[in-house]
Amino acid sequence: MLFADLKPALISLSTSFGSTLCCVLPMTIVLLGLGSGGFMMLTMQYRVILYPLKKPLFFVRFLQDFRLRFRVAIRRWMVSRFLT
Numbered sequence: 320m321l322f323a324d325l326k327p328a329l330i331s332l333s334t335s336f337g338s339t340l341c342c343v344l345p346m347t348i349v350l351l352g353l354g355s356g357g358f359m360m361l362t363m364q365y366r367v368i369l370y371p372l373k374k375p376l377f378f379v380r381f382l383q384d385f386r387l388r389f390r391v392a393i394r395r396w397m398v399s400r401f402l403t
Contacts, residue, residue, distance in 0.1 A: 327383065334376040 327380070330376070330380050330383070334380065337376065
């Protein structure tokens with residue numbers, strides 16, 4: 320298995336982790352008893368910073384998927400053209 324096969328999986332896992340970080344991290348701190356509701360309200364103000372970070376990652380993933388599908392479509396077209 321090549322690294323190129325694992326790259327889309329790693330990108331999708333990192334973007335999903337990044338998008339849930341703004342909600343899961345404060346909830347984990349509160350559930351562990353390390354903070355309070357006031358602490359969660361204080362940390363939720365950083366979602367303004369975290370939300371825009373995931374947009375470029377989604378766009379990069381979309382472009383990679385688009386290029387892959389385009390290559391597959393071209394190959395299928397060339398094979399069908401050669402066989403007929």
